[in-house]
Amino acid sequence: MSARVISGKEVAEEILSNDLRLRVEKLKGKNIVPKLVVILVGEMKASASYVAQKEKFAGKAGIESEVRRFEDTISEEEILDEINKINTDSSIHGVIVQLPLPKHISVTKVLNSIDPSKDVDGFTPSNVGKLFLGEDTLVSCTPKGIMSILKSADVNLTGMNVTVIGRSNIVGKPVSILCQQQNATVTMCHSKTRDLNAKLADADVIIVAAGVPKFINGDQIPNGAVVVDVGIHNIEGKLCGDVDFESASKKASAITPVPGGVGPMTVCALIENTIIAAERSS
Ligand code: NAD
Numbered sequence: 712m713s714a715r716v717i718s719g720k721e722v723a724e725e726i727l728s729n730d731l732r733l734r735v736e737k738l739k740g741k742n743i744v745p746k747l748v749v750i751l752v753g754e755m756k757a758s759a760s761y762v763a764q765k766e767k768f769a770g771k772a773g774i775e776s777e778v779r780r781f782e783d784t785i786s787e788e789e790i791l792d793e794i795n796k797i798n799t800d801s802s803i804h805g806v807i808v809q810l811p812l813p814k815h816i817s818v819t820k821v822l823n824s825i826d827p828s829k830d831v832d833g834f835t836p837s838n839v840g841k842l843f844l845g846e847d848t849l850v851s852c853t854p855k856g857i858m859s860i861l862k863s864a865d866v867n868l869t870g871m872n873v874t875v876i877g878r879s880n881i882v883g884k885p886v887s888i889l890c891q892q893q894n895a896t897v898t899m900c901h902s903k904t905r906d907l908n909a910k911l912a913d914a915d916v917i918i919v920a921a922g923v924p925k926f927i928n929g930d931q932i933p934n935g936a937v938v939v940d941v942g943i944h945n946i947e948g949k950l951c952g953d954v955d956f957e958s959a960s961k962k963a964s965a966i967t968p969v970p971g972g973v974g975p976m977t978v979c980a981l982i983e984n985t986i987i988a989a990e991r992s993s
Pocket of ligand 1: 853876877878879880881882883900901902903904907920921922923941942943944973974975977978
């Protein structure tokens with residue numbers, strides 16, 4: 712079997728053309744230009760690259776984006792002050808803090824200080840709680856992007872067995888909840904899971920967010936499963952995911968590539984969340 716490769720890049724472009732640009736035009740007709748602010752602390756190369764991708768996609772959607780850059784010596788208080796200013800600025804609809812932050816700054820404190828209505832990363836307790844309860848909210852971007860990619864590939868999750876590897880707050884936990892809400896039976900695996908292969912054996916869909924390069928290979932994937940690879944690693948200048956694409960694509964029926972899979976969908980979800988926040992403000 713040779714898997715269908717689901718291009719997140721193409722799906723994101725389709726969403727951009729068929730949905731996001733139209734919604735932005737409609738908002739502009741009401742004199743509202745959606746605006747995203749990104750807080751970037753320090754000089755990490757990977758963070759700068761992710762932020763550049765977000766700015767580029769924002770530009771393509773026709774929304775405004777601004778990156779506020781700070782030295783990594785900035786104090787926690789100064790960041791909290793900055794977020795407070797953004798919270799009260801009605802021209803800004805969404806704000807994200809690019810992670811990681813320097814060690815002397817509490818990520819929890821900083822994220823919790825964001826006004827939930829502008830929390831377009833969907834990380835505040837209020838938005839996470841609403842997601843858990845199945846209420847309308849700003850859903851965090853990577854899980855939201857994964858659900859869009861599955862939808863675009865016509866994967867109907869009702870009754871399916873979904874195995875999620877990873878239980879982080881930003882990927883594993885929220886994507887598990889979203890899959891359950893679409894009537895899947897979800898198995899959540901993590902670093903303490905016994906016999907991971909047994910948990911994969913009857914999976915219809917496998918979502919891998921372990922943060923370990925090429926952690927899952929074709930031998931562990933049942934014939935015909937759909938594989939979503941969330942991981943992203945730069946190994947000697949070459950990008951790869953948490954899945955060994957070559958062997959996995961011989962067993963899966965469909966698979967997301969790295970790069971060009973979940974990454975662009977995450978960026979697309981961020982821009983959509985900013986548009987949603989602007990729509991709600993109108
Ligand atoms: P994390 O490090 O916070 O969590 C990793 C999870 O994997 C943990 O819950 C851990 O228990 C589990 N895990 C680790 N080793 C395991 C093992 N041997 N067996 C089973 N489970 C194991 O990572 P994260 O923030 O969720 O990110 C995961 C990966 O996804 C990383 O490579 C990250 O760079 C990538 N990522 C990509 C995007 C994107 O937009 N493409 C977004 C977020 C994260």
